[in-house]
Amino acid sequence: MAQLVRNDTAIRPGSIPGVAQEPIMTTITLDTVRALDSDDPLSRFRVRFVLPEGLIYLDGNSLGAMPKALPERVSEMLHREWGAHLIGGWLKDGWMEKPLALGDRLAGLVGAGAGEIAIVDTTSINLFKLLSAALAMRPERRVILSNTENFPTDLYMAQGLIRQLGGGHELRLVSEDTIEDALDEQVAVVMLTETNFKTGAVFDMGAITRAAHAVGALTIWDLAHSAGAFPVDLNGAGADFAVGCSYKYLNAGPGGPAWLFVARRHQEAAHQPLTGWLGHDRPFDFALDYRPAEGIRRHVCSSPGILGLVAFEAALEVMLEADMTDLRRKSVALGDLFIDLVEQECGDAGFTLISPRKAGLTPPWGRGSQVSFAHPDGYGLVQALIARGVVGDFRDPDVMRFGFAPLYQRFEDVWTAVSHLRAVLERGEHLAEAYRERAAVT
């Protein structure tokens, strides 16, 4: 790899790079990058994950890597709980309480209190519950406000709900930079994904929540690309509702269980329509009429899937050992290093940075834990990198996404990834016939 001329401050964990700072012309060598790994307070976490030899995995924003302890915990649940206790596991092994007990553990990571989170169902289904609850809490208002850049499933769930409610509501979609302008007293609820799935841009949750509250609207935050990626402070931001998944930066495995947050102040008023028996106040009375449980429990619907929950539990234990300030600091440094290396190493190759360049150590965060470049040959480039063992992903029409999961990412891997990118470009590997047809998986 050629030597690079770059802003040296960007590659020191602890620094906040940005245009405001004075660039210092410096040469990055592999030794410099290795020194970053040596100084990394989170470096001990990498061995806790299964990462195939030789693979550079930059897609933890889509599916996190497997914690080594997870299979053992799952096996233990199967043999020592289900196998040994059978039906008795629901009480003896705490299965019945796991959605709330594990919710309390997750709460610490996202700035929620005990009794404000349940681990349950899927992100989309939880969004349906909370959108329903929010609309019912603002019966005189008709608008769900969101942004055209939102992850489509969130928009689809809102559309399904509006259709079911008879069509009297409206999904108002605006671009992400005009959310505050679009707020008015018709808005019942603002539904946003905090971190843009394509660009990694992070909304200012506190500012938008305050603006929404100022016009009497509620907020629902989808934290799919936020939780575990950088510090989240739901109560600090005054958030009303939130949903999230477990399989991206929380590493719980493909399609792992999702979660929802209801601020304590709303728990009495918030009623969701998927009123299953485990959300009943006294499920084992088997009464004919539903009566909602107090608190967060009414958002649990069905018997919880224990396999998924114990996997999440095992993954969360690893994450909870990490200091979130260290995590954010490293995430910023990884992203900054990648941006600087790509722009300076492949600067004339037609890349456009579509992620925010600025990433803060305190809110507003600016950029999350991914970096995206647009490139006309983006699909071919991502595929050619995958063929070389550097796994990022592609999103239409031209977006190359690279996620940096600070728990298991090394600085040296960023260096190597960019070396491969340059080699792909030099040899034209991205122009291969095989990459003319596109296929993608989130």
Place this chain on the structure above:
Amino acid sequence: MAQLVRNDTAIRPGSIPGVAQEPIMTTITLDTVRALDSDDPLSRFRVRFVLPEGLIYLDGNSLGAMPKALPERVSEMLHREWGAHLIGGWLKDGWMEKPLALGDRLAGLVGAGAGEIAIVDTTSINLFKLLSAALAMRPERRVILSNTENFPTDLYMAQGLIRQLGGGHELRLVSEDTIEDALDEQVAVVMLTETNFKTGAVFDMGAITRAAHAVGALTIWDLAHSAGAFPVDLNGAGADFAVGCSYKYLNAGPGGPAWLFVARRHQEAAHQPLTGWLGHDRPFDFALDYRPAEGIRRHVCSSPGILGLVAFEAALEVMLEADMTDLRRKSVALGDLFIDLVEQECGDAGFTLISPRKAGLTPPWGRGSQVSFAHPDGYGLVQALIARGVVGDFRDPDVMRFGFAPLYQRFEDVWTAVSHLRAVLERGEHLAEAYRERAAVT
């Protein structure tokens, strides 16, 4: 155990006991019962399950026992799929298609065709989807017809939906023996659990479906206590919709994934409101507007939970090896033996059989694969039996439930269970102070 005077035909697999037959006074000995095990064509399946030494497990109707191959399959998925392929697993390991591919495998067990079943979400949530779809298909009608004996979560989900739709619909509840009388042209959909969770009584699915269709109503069958317990023939019965779970007779583990069935003739008209991106016609286009996929796929909402799905897959493979006629024959014989032993051995102890005595080898089935007795001290009796290692369960107010999962149940265990019941009664163990307060888990 004292010798019993009973109807000998009841204990030979292949016979159909019942009041219509001439009782033959015979003495049952342990040798007789052991001979039933020797002749059992399904006896080879017991070793395929993890069953703690000394435990007699009669609660497979609540949570099935663990297939021995299941942990290995789960471990393989973790290490060889997630661990090795990371994000690539969605395509390489068929994760993305698993809800439908596994649905096609389950289809054979419940009389459905390929493309009519998806393995997805939870039973209650699937019921919400299909109830919504059914009501929208009968817009001029306002009634959901069900029975007071239905499992409460089904009623609660209907209540939640009705509330969501603005209250213009009605949940009409009648007793299970008057369903057909309650059918009229106001009924949009008949929602029934085929097998009563307390008594094990099985509706005549074919007859009720025909009666519903005769007044223009649709049917939704909850097969939680049917699938894997005895032959189910959805298309033979002309069923419109169905839902079911995987963790009872299908042995997929606590809270395992649920499934839903939509008859092919309804697939174009059936629209459900939980319109997540994986039910979209082209999810990876990331279009702003939802457009339902063709066929059963539109009932999939979110990224599927792969851990639960592979566990279900492993369990289903065992079940699919069994001949369903053998399975039913054995189930009937186990239940008959239990009824006869309890009534004749403990005949003066105050038990009332609340399950149907008659269990057919062809529809109408009469009794499913469980036997329930009412007893004033039912709770204490169940607890005292559990203390002796005989696991049944209790349902308010006075119901003792005993499930017979034919894949792993032995006839000799039925003998031993009744011996324990008699010993509990003789020693008054069920009257212990500890059993005065009730707690129960389904």
